[in-house]
Amino acid sequence: MFASLFWGFLLRLGQGAVEASLTLVVGVVVAGVLRRMVGPAGTRRLFGSGAKGLFRGWLAGMLLPVCALGVIPVAREMRRAGVPGGTVLAFVLAAPLLNPLSFLYGLTLAEPVVILTFAGLSLVVATCAGFLWDRVFGRGASVTEAEELARTADAEPLPAAGLRRVAAVAVTAAKELAGRDLVFYAVGLLASALLSAAIPFGSLQHTMHHTDKSSPLLMTALAVPLYSSPLPGMMKIGLMFEHGNSIGAAFVLFTLGIGTSAGTVTWLLTDFGGRRVLPWLGAYLAVVLAVAYATEPVLYDTRKEEADHTHAFDDYSAPFPSGSGGPAEAGAKLAEKFGPMEQPAVYGFVALLAAGVVLRRADRAGALERWLTAPPPSRARTRWDANVPGSVLGAVSLLGLVAFSVVGAYLYYPDREQCFEEMKAVHADAVVAARTGKRDEAIRQLERWDLLTRKLQVGVYIRTLRLSDEQARSADDLRERLEEVRDALLANDATVAESALPALERAYRTCRTAFAPN
Incomplete structure (x- = not known):
């Protein structure tokens, strides 16, 4: 302890x-x-x-x-x-x-x-x-x-x-x-x-x-x-x-x-x-x-x-x-x-x-x-020596x-392409870790994935000055599915975590579709 x-x-x-x-x-x-x-x-x-x-x-x-x-x-x-x-x-x-x-x-x-x-x-x-x-x-x-x-x-x-x-x-x-x-x-x-x-x-x-x-x-x-x-x-x-x-x-x-x-x-x-x-x-x-x-x-x-x-x-x-x-x-x-x-x-x-x-x-x-605050020695000023x-x-x-x-x-909130590129790697690592019993690694990757969904929303908003209801709902749903898997892993219930993965995959695909460029 x-x-x-x-x-x-x-x-x-x-x-x-x-x-x-x-x-x-x-x-x-x-x-x-x-x-x-x-x-x-x-x-x-x-x-x-x-x-x-x-x-x-x-x-x-x-x-x-x-x-x-x-x-x-x-x-x-x-x-x-x-x-x-x-x-x-x-x-x-x-x-x-x-x-x-x-x-x-x-x-x-x-x-x-x-x-x-x-x-x-x-x-x-x-x-x-x-x-x-x-x-x-x-x-x-x-x-x-x-x-x-x-x-x-x-x-x-x-x-x-x-x-x-x-x-x-x-x-x-x-x-x-x-x-x-x-x-x-x-x-x-x-x-x-x-x-x-x-x-x-x-x-x-x-x-x-x-x-x-x-x-x-x-x-x-x-x-x-x-x-x-x-x-x-x-x-x-x-x-x-x-x-x-x-x-x-x-x-x-x-x-x-x-x-x-x-x-x-x-x-x-x-x-x-x-x-x-x-x-x-x-x-x-x-x-x-x-x-x-x-x-x-x-x-x-x-x-x-x-x-x-x-x-x-x-x-x-x-x-x-x-x-x-x-x-x-x-x-x-x-x-x-x-x-x-x-x-x-x-x-x-x-x-x-x-x-x-x-x-x-x-x-x-x-x-x-x-020395830094002392008056400097007098010298001839040039036209470039402006006293601001x-x-x-x-x-x-x-x-x-x-x-x-x-x-x-x-810089902190990248554009959608960079966010989804990072998500692709995190998604693969999280799913593989969850399916192979690497509990701690899976939880870490799920937390990274969750943060990336938030960066995605803000990144899109500051570049387009809008975020549609469909985009907001899909990101919220993806985070809920991520939380379900993470909660199951935290409870050491690998069976429930694996059974929640298909719903997570569907939410991920829906989110990608919602944020796809028109």
Whole structure:
């Protein structure tokens, strides 16, 4: 049993680290851009204050591809620049929720009206949280803190135009990734891995029912400490809609499961103080739960038949049944997570982290950053030596990250031909493994097949801006047949699994026909 828990913990830790790598790199780079290009005064102008600042914090958060951990360095830089606390907190709560990748996924595989409603409600909830901080919990002291922080930040010189400014962004990003915030990232990933490994395998498959009024409460208990990046979180919400689960629990997963983590909460307690954060956080959770219960009767689709179980929350529990699992099984599952899209992000994270560790050890006094921010020696300027304002470069950099997310959507969601080409190989491997008794291999291939059906739908949607009812039904039916075979294999019932294969084959052919080009 201990071995199963240990390897399950390591697997969940590795999966979380792979998920977080890209958004952590994005977070420290954005923080570097704000500090070395936009500057403290520009950052305050960008985010504003008051009601306008709360809205800008929510909007900026929705545009940047960060997660509940990747938001920490950006929020810390906002706070250092003297942005009001309420605006910082609105940004922290909103930033992880949606980005182009997860938003497109949600619009395609969940009910669009529900996803759009969730996005709108997140604005209300984040704005209320920021308002409560400015007017109740951080009143007076928050304003004084922001003014003091702004004076200190304004005294730090900005790098001069040229390559020094670009180098300063890179150095700042590397040193911040290897700095104090690394503790918060570790807390978030370790706490999530420990909790999920401790929850028995499959124990959440019969939870989050629409008819169970405690579903939003249970989801709150899980969602706050567990870490989920935006795309996997949106996938779970899509599965909840497919299975007719609680809409209120889905909203809690959206706002808290994607929006918070143990690392985020630890950072808030450290930087803002527990005496103010704890009551504010309690009030925020109360508002989220109130909205969750209010949305249940309004947004729930009564035409859907509620499934008696779901695999949506398998990632929130132990990956192996008690007494099973080992290094080979953990390595195989982690390899599935470490795909072609994830590898560059992980390698980039490791390289930037290593550079940050070296810079922090070799330049403890900050001589390199002082040189980068010192006025350069005067020289004759050429007509090509344009002095682009830092605010312009900062805006271009931030917009470039948004564009990067859009391009990433097309890469992550391939076109129909590529999807079906991959499905052909996965289909053969899954069927052969199921027929020859290779249970674990069959389950892995079925899970890959399931993911490919989702990528197929989103890939078609972003390229044609439409998804027919026939296509959506055929993909849903294929996933149901995949789930039937997988459930039988998980129950060690090879006979039932093999008897379900003909229906799976028919659903696969129907799906191919529905998605065939006209």
